[in-house]
Amino acid sequence: MTIETTKLNFGPQHPATHGTLHIELELDGESIFKITPNMGFLHTGMEKIAESETYTQFVVVTDRMNYLSALNNNIAYSQAVEELLHITIPERTRYIRVMLSELSRISDHIVSLGLSAMDLGAFSPFLYSFQNRERLYDVFEEVTGARLTTSFTRVGGLAQDLPAGFERRVKDALVYIRNTMEEMNDLLGDNTIWHERTQGVGLLKKEEAIAYGVTGPVLRASGIPYDIRKCKPYLGYEEFDFDLITEDSCDVWGRYLVRKREIMESCKIIEQAMERMPVGDVNALQGKITLPEKEEVYTSIEGLIHHFKLIMDGHGHKPTGEVYNCSEAPTGELGYYIVANGTSMPAKLHVRSPSFYNYQAMPEMVEGKLVADMVATLSSVNVIAGELDR
Numbered sequence: 001m002t003i004e005t006t007k008l009n010f011g012p013q014h015p016a017t018h019g020t021l022h023i024e025l026e027l028d029g030e031s032i033f034k035i036t037p038n039m040g041f042l043h044t045g046m047e048k049i050a051e052s053e054t055y056t057q058f059v060v061v062t063d064r065m066n067y068l069s070a071l072n073n074n075i076a077y078s079q080a081v082e083e084l085l086h087i088t089i090p091e092r093t094r095y096i097r098v099m100l101s102e103l104s105r106i107s108d109h110i111v112s113l114g115l116s117a118m119d120l121g122a123f124s125p126f127l128y129s130f131q132n133r134e135r136l137y138d139v140f141e142e143v144t145g146a147r148l149t150t151s152f153t154r155v156g157g158l159a160q161d162l163p164a165g166f167e168r169r170v171k172d173a174l175v176y177i178r179n180t181m182e183e184m185n186d187l188l189g190d191n192t193i194w195h196e197r198t199q200g201v202g203l204l205k206k207e208e209a210i211a212y213g214v215t216g217p218v219l220r221a222s223g224i225p226y227d228i229r230k231c232k233p234y235l236g237y238e239e240f241d242f243d244l245i246t247e248d249s250c251d252v253w254g255r256y257l258v259r260k261r262e263i264m265e266s267c268k269i270i271e272q273a274m275e276r277m278p279v280g281d282v283n284a285l286q287g288k289i290t291l292p293e294k295e296e297v298y299t300s301i302e303g304l305i306h307h308f309k310l311i312m313d314g315h316g317h318k319p320t321g322e323v324y325n326c327s328e329a330p331t332g333e334l335g336y337y338i339v340a341n342g343t344s345m346p347a348k349l350h351v352r353s354p355s356f357y358n359y360q361a362m363p364e365m366v367e368g369k370l371v372a373d374m375v376a377t378l379s380s381v382n383v384i385a386g387e388l389d390r
Contacts, residue, residue, distance in 0.1 A: 005033050008371075012041060016119055016375045020385045023362070023374075030370050037362050040389040047390055050349035054314035055081045055155055056291065058349075063149035065353065065387040068111060071104040071140070072329045073387075074153040079234065080325035080336035081155045085317060087289060092280045093157050098235050099273040100143070100152070101327075102266040103170070106177060107136045108330035108382075109217075109259040109266075116256065116379040117188060120197050125184050132180050135173050142169065156290040157283030167274050174267050181263055188256070198252040202365040202377030205250055212361040215354050216332025217262065218381055220246045221254035228328040235327075239276075240269050252380040289317075314344020324352075331355055331382055353387035 005026040011017030020040040026033045062077045063070040114129025137147040144150040188194045209222040229237040230244045242265040247254035283290040296303030319340040326335035332354025341347040
C-alpha cells in the first residue's frame with residue numbers, strides 16, 4: 001500500500017525552531033512519516049577560521065558557537081590548547097573556571113526549561129527563566145565586562161581576577177535561582193497539560209541514544225550515567241561533591257527533570273568552589289604565554305611588546321602533534337581536536353559540538369508521532385544553531 005504524504009517545511013523561523021534550523025517533514029495527515037533535519041543557514045566556517053588565527057586570537061570565536069554558554073566554550077578551548085602546550089594553570093584559575101562553568105550551565109539549563117515551556121504555550125516559566133538569566137548575566141558582566149560573548153579565558157589563565165564583592169553577588173543569585181526552580185516546579189511539575197505534552201513524547205531508548213552518540217541531558221535522560229565531570233574529571237571536578245543525574249523515562253519529561261535537578265547540583269558545586277577558593281595568581285607563570293594586564297600594556301614598553309608579540313606572532317613555543325580535550329558543556333560533550341604543525345596557528349581544528357550529535361537523533365524520536373510532538377521534542381534537545389552549523 002502506497003502512502004500519499006504531504007511535504008511541510010518546519011522552519012527556519014525563530015519560534016519553535018529557535019533560529020535558523022530547517023526540518024523537512026513528510027506528513028501522513030497529522031502524523032510524521034519522515035523527517036529530514038537540515039543543518040541550518042549560518043555556515044560560519046569557524047573551524048576554517050582557526051587556521052588563520054593564533055591560538056590566543058581564536059578564543060573570541062569560541063564564544064559564537066554556543067552563545068548561551070559562551071564561558072563553557074572559552075574554557076574548553078583553552079584547556080585543549082593548554083594540554084597541547086603543556087601548560088599548568090594556577091589553582092585559583094582552576095576554581096574560578098569551575099565556578100564560571102557551573103554558573104553558565106545554570107544559565108543555559110534554566111533558559112532551556114523556559115523556552116521548552118513557552119514552545120508548548122506556558123509563558124510564565126519563560127519569564128521566570130529569563131529573569132534569572134539576566135541576574136546571572138549581571139554577574140558575568142561584572143566579572144568579564146560582557147554579558148553574552150565573554151572572551152574571558154586566556155590560554156594559561158584568565159583575562160583578570162574576580163572583582164570585589166563577587167562572592168556576595170553569586171550567593172544572592174543562587175538564592176533567587178533555587179526559589180525560581182521551586183516556583184517553576186509549582187507551575188509545571190503537577191501540570192496535567194505539561195505532563196501530557198512531555199511524557200512518552202520524543203522517546204530515545206538507551207541503545208538508540210548510544211548508537212547516535214548523543215550526550216548531555218539528552219543521554220542522561222535515557223538512563224545512561226555519562227557525565228565527563230564524573231567519568232573523565234577535569235579542572236579538579238573529582239574534588240567536588242555532586243550527584244550524576246539520570247532519568248529512565250527516555251522522553252521530553254525526563255530531559256526536563258534532568259536539567260532541573262542539574263541546576264541544583266551546579267548550585268552545590270559553586271558554593272563548594274567559593275568556600276575553597278585559594279588565593280594567588282590567575283595566569284600561569286611559565287614564560288610569557290598569557291596576555292599582560294591592560295595597564296601594563298598602556299604604561300610600559302615591555303608590556304606593549306609582550307602583547308604585540310603574543311597577538312601577532314603567537315606563543316614563543318610552536319607546538320607539534322595533536323590533542324583532543326573534552327569537557328561537559330550544558331548540551332553535552334564539547335571537545336576540541338587540534339592538529340599543530342610547529343607554527344603559531346592550528347593546522348587543523350575540529351569541534352565535537354554536542355548539538356550536532358543530538359540533532360541527528362531527531363528522526364528516531366519523532367517519526368510516527370504527531371506534528372505537535374515535533375515542537376516539544378526539538379525544544380527538549382536544546383539545539384544551538386551556532387555550534388550545530390559551525
